[in-house]
Amino acid sequence: MAVEPSGKLIVFSAPSGAGKTTIATMVLQRIANLSFSVSATTRKQREGEQDGVNYYFLDKATFEKKIEQGGFIEHExxxxxxYGTLLDATESVLASGKNLLLDVDVKGALNVRKLFGERSLLIFIQPPSMEVLIERLQGRGSEDDAALQERLERARFEMSFADQFDTIIVNNNLTAAVDDVEAAIVNFIG
Structure with missing residues (x-):
């Protein structure tokens, strides 16, 4: 890397619907020296999402060009x-001394660990059960049956990696989960 980072990376992974975005939002409000990493994606922008705030929305050709140029620290x-985390944006935040919160899939998290080693804390947010996860996903109203089944298969796959993370937080009670995540991050960043 061109810049020796002084900040640290906190990496969240979870199955879709486990509550990681809600937890991340709340933790970011509590920890001053923590910024959220905005990922890039080629998926369609959802209602209410803003480019550069929720995601950097890129077309497939642009994304693939950035992959070829080594422009991501992880992508899947x-x-x-x-989906991917832009290298230049990450380096810029870390070089400023800020700590960065990444919301990535399990493979992306493990790639971050390979690149940043002990400068990264991997936190897995787990739903209390598959039944609760199904209820949460259905409650979104954004998935048809086929997409829901695909997300559930993906959830099972992702949960099989949980033991490779530094911390597993079960989101059974939002307040308790946020408190536990905050404590883990504060302990890590000092």
């Missing part, structure tokens, strides 16, 4: 779209 292709 799933559900028919690319």
């Amino acid at each position: 292709f799933f559900f028919g779209n690319y």
Whole structure:
């Protein structure tokens, strides 16, 4: 890397619907020296999402060009779209001394660990049960039956990696989960 980072990376992974975005939002409000990493994606922008705030929405050709140029610290292709963390944006935040919170899939998290080693804390947010996860996903109203089944298969796959993370937080009670995540991060960043 061109810049020796002084900040640290906190990496969240979870199955879709486990509550990681809600937890991340709440933790970011509590910890001053923590910024959220905005991922890039080729998926369609959802209602209410803003480019550069929720995601950097890129077309497939642009995303693939950035892959070829080594422009991501991690990237994955799933559900028919690319997702990735931009290297230059990450380096810029870390070089400023801020700590960065990444919301990535399990493979992306493990890639971050390979690159940043002990400068990264991997936190897995787990739903209390598959039944609760199904209820949460159905409650979104954004998935047809086929997409729901695909997300559930993906959830089972992702949960099989949980033991490779530094911390597993079961999101059974949102307040308790946020408190536990905050404590883990504060302990890590000092």
